[in-house]
Amino acid sequence: MIGGRSRLNWVGNYVGNVVRSRQTMPQGPGFLFTFVYYTVMATVVATFSSAPLLFGGRLGLEAIETALPIGLVLGLLGAYFNRTASLELTVRSGNDLQAQLEQLLTRWEFATVDPTTVLGDRTDIQVYERASWRRWFSGRVFVRVDRQRATVVSRAGLIRKLERQLGTAL
Incomplete structure (x- = not known):
């Protein structure tokens, strides 16, 4: 470079x-938009899929805190490959x-x-x-x-x- x-x-x-x-x-969408899109979508999916498994179906702050790091990592990967x-x-x-x-x-x-x-x-x-x-x-x-x-x-x-x-x- x-x-x-x-x-x-x-x-x-x-x-x-x-x-x-x-x-x-x-x-098309640049890095920032793609990152936000994939982060939000991955966090929502991880929140709804982890709540029944880890927290007895309670959709609370614990489920979101668990899903947010997953969403951030998948958001970075999505932005890297799909922007x-x-x-x-x-x-x-x-x-x-x-x-x-x-x-x-x-x-x-x-x-x-x-x-x-x-x-x-x-x-x-x-x-x-x-x-x-x-x-x-x-x-x-x-x-x-x-x-x-x-x-x-x-x-x-x-x-x-x-x-x-x-x-x-x-």
Whole structure:
């Protein structure tokens, strides 16, 4: 990490930096919102599930005090993996990168979705999502490839996986 930004040197048709950015791309929930959401939900579930087991069905302060550390840990994990992140690549050939991204996402069972159904009139962004019930657990992937810049926005866990795969594939 250099100055808070991860830096990769690409070879072949790729050059430069990997930068976290969200310029004109769809913006999902960041770390704070995702952390609060997962913390509250995990705490509520842990409270209601621990009350009958540990406290004889009493839903009191003891059950909440027991569930809160569980909620905080699961909130941190949820925010780490599921917040929205972006990956910005400087490329020499956008078509080569587009083909490689398409191949990776197809291998991970993502399919192209009509961008007008998701983003309205924005057709400069490719939208991918999984089919059937899996789409609810993996979210969407938004890809915009310009002449020398490509931006990918999705969940942080998928962005990290994509970053690793692009680094090893080159």
